[in-house]
Amino acid sequence: MLYQCEIPERAGYDVVVVGAGPAGIGAAVSAARLGRKTLLVEKYGYAGGVGTWACCTLFFNFGVGGRQLVSGLAEEVIRRMDARGAASLMINDACQMPEFRPIAGRPLLGKVTTKTEDLRVVYHDVLSESGVDKLFYSHFYGVVRDGRRITGVVLDCLEGPVMIPAKVVIDATGDAHVVHRAGGHTEQAPADQTMHKSIFFIAGGVTAHDPAVNYQRYEELFAADKTPAMVWRHMGLSYQLDPGMVQLAFAYANGDGCDSADMTRMDHELRKRNFEVIDFVRREMSGYENSFIAHSAQQVSVRSGRHIRGVAKISVEMLREGAMPEQPLIYITRRFGSHSGDQKKGLAPERRGSWPGFSAIPYGALIPDEFDNVLACGRCISVDDAAMDTIRMMTTCMAMGQAAGTAACIAVDNRLPTMTKVPFAKLRQSLIAQNCLCCEE
Ligand SMILES: Cc1cc2nc3c(=O)[nH]c(=O)nc-3n(C[C@H](O)[C@H](O)[C@H](O)COP(=O)(O)OP(=O)(O)OC[C@H]3O[C@@H](n4cnc5c(N)ncnc54)[C@H](O)[C@@H]3O)c2cc1C
Incomplete structure (x- = not known):
């Protein structure tokens, strides 16, 4: 069946980020703060993704073993939440009990809990103050594709469908909806083999x-x-x-x-x-x-769904071997497996392992291999389903979002033909300047 309709075209953007979860927020804030005209699209009325629509209040993975792995925007958000009395460190991992006192200047090494309604407002504030144009209550529907480029996104807004031209598109939908709708190759584990x-x-x-x-x-x-x-x-x-x-x-x-x-x-x-x-x-x-x-929760919450096929991929083998991947962006732990095997019935087979030290998310895991002007960030990057658990936490997703937003700006500023041409040293340098501790040597 062929379905045709006239879709009005709106003003274009340097960077269009689809999906306002932790990853999309990171991407949009970094791109806008670096001076690019940036649009953030979201189907719900507020940002935060699983973190704000799924009653999921805990930020994990700031630090491991006394070392802080992630800072940047995630830390900035938590400090703002703390100033409102809406965040607390947890007493320990097992008890899931907050300290019920301000974090004040203490380092973020453990889990942090937050108040969801405050988080929704803080995200709105941070995005507006950073100069991001927010277009929420808008469902991403499809793309305009020209060979290896996505030149615009089609949205189903409350007032009707619109097309928005973009120089770079960032897929932060959690389930790689942009790459999938653009006809790009994606991967997904069978339902009985995933979380x-x-x-x-x-x-x-x-x-x-x-x-x-x-x-x-x-x-x-x-x-x-x-x-x-x-x-x-x-x-x-x-x-x-x-x-x-x-x-x-x-x-x-x-x-x-x-x-x-x-x-x-x-x-x-x-x-x-x-x-x-x-x-x-x-x-x-x-x-x-x-x-x-x-x-x-507003809807069924999905830990691992569809993933892009990237230029590089995070795998259990990579974590096991322990060698740093090429172009390491965001530090992650060397562990895998979660939410499987330890329940009563009907779940994926037990898959669990951990090794000391750290690995990192390679830049290539954010680049869909069939497109020149597209990046992914968050839980839909290129990763083996079994290795998902080390990359999917909100702090890590926000940091890789910042990396994607920054790479998009470098590509636009320098009129680069493909995202693979972004000079890695420059990307890293900019992330360090944005206080992404995860990018320290
Ligand atoms: C049940 C559950 C509990 C969790 N608990 C924790 C926890 O305690 N701590 C922790 O750190 N992490 C936790 N996680 C993991 C973490 O929340 C997610 O991995 C993280 O939010 C992923 O961020 P993201 O930005 O990649 O995707 P998401 O958070 O999924 O955000 C994607 C965004 O894209 C939007 N979107 C999708 N499709 C469209 C479309 N077509 N048009 C417009 N918008 C669209 C969605 O509405 C959403 O806002 C949990 C996950 C689940 C499922």
């Missing part, structure tokens, strides 16, 4: 209790098969900064994150399962007797 899907929710009305007692009880009930079906072995939770609010995150589903019908099925299943979870904690857990579902 499961979730709809996290925040329980309200939780009263004082000893979390350790609940953890112990949960494990006993799990061992006795008395927990709801399709839940994690451990009671996944995180205490929020607002009193009486706890994120509960242990129900899961398996399916295809890039298939509308399957996402619809999982949405139904997970929302029903969340009621089983709240009934269970009200019945079994001290402090939860009068708890309720206060709010829940």
Whole structure:
């Protein structure tokens, strides 16, 4: 079937970033601060991606083993959140309990929790102050392609479809929608071989209790098969900064994150399962007797979906070997595997490993191999599904977004024919100037 319609063309941009998750925010802020006319497109009404629409309040991976790996915009955002009383370091990794006091000038070496509504406002502020043009409530639909270049993006806005010309397009959609719609090659692991899907929710009305007692009880009930079906072995939770609010995150589903019908099925299943979870904690857990579902993720949340086929790729072998890849951009840990194997049933086989020291995301993993003026950043870069866990955290995604935004500016400024021609030393130098600690020697 051929479908044709007239689409109005709007003013063009140097850099168009599609998707306002942590990666897209990083890309747009860097591009705009470096002086390029930058547009950020998002289907929801606010930025933050999984971090703000999925009740996912924790920023992981700032530091590992006493060394800070990521700084840049992610740290700037957390410092602003701290000034509003909307961020806190966690006491430790296991307990998921905030310190409930200001971070002040202390280094960011552990996990940081945040208040979602504040984060939405801070992201809006940072983007506006940086000079990014935001076009939210707009669904990316397709591209105008000329050989190896994407010359414009087609958006479904509330007022109707529009076409926006672009010199460089950055795919920060999480699932490589831009590259996929442009006819580029993408990769995706089968649903039963990848990380499961979730709809996290925040329980309200939780009263004082000893979390350790609940953890112990949960494990006993799990061992006795008395927990709801399709839940994690451990009671996944995180205490929020607002009193009486706890994120509960242990129900899961398996399916295809890039298939509308399957996402619809999982949405139904997970929302029903969340009621089983709240009934269970009200019945079994001290402090939860009068708890309720206060709010829940906007949609099924996908940890790993579709990935670009890049000029370079992050693999488990690369992490295992430990040699730094060519053109290393953002430092990452040498570990893989998560959210598989340790649940009751129906999940991907156990895949887990870790080695000391660090590896890095190579610049080439951000470059789709079939396009000259396109970059990807965030969880849709070129990476083996099994190695996803080392790159997908919000801090890391934001840092690689900054790298993509910076590379786009260098390409536009110097009229480079392809993104592969961006001089790596110049890219690195600019990232260091933007206080991306991750780019230190
Ligand atoms: C359940 C769950 C829990 C997690 N918990 C944590 C955690 O505690 N800590 C942590 O650091 N990380 C966590 N993560 C990982 C982290 O949140 C994500 O990997 C990270 O947000 C990825 O960033 P991104 O910008 O690449 O993509 P996303 O956050 O997915 O953002 C992509 C953006 O693109 C937009 N978009 C997509 N398609 C279109 C379109 N067609 N048109 C317009 N806009 C579009 C989306 O609306 C979204 O805003 C979690 C992930 C999941 C799924």
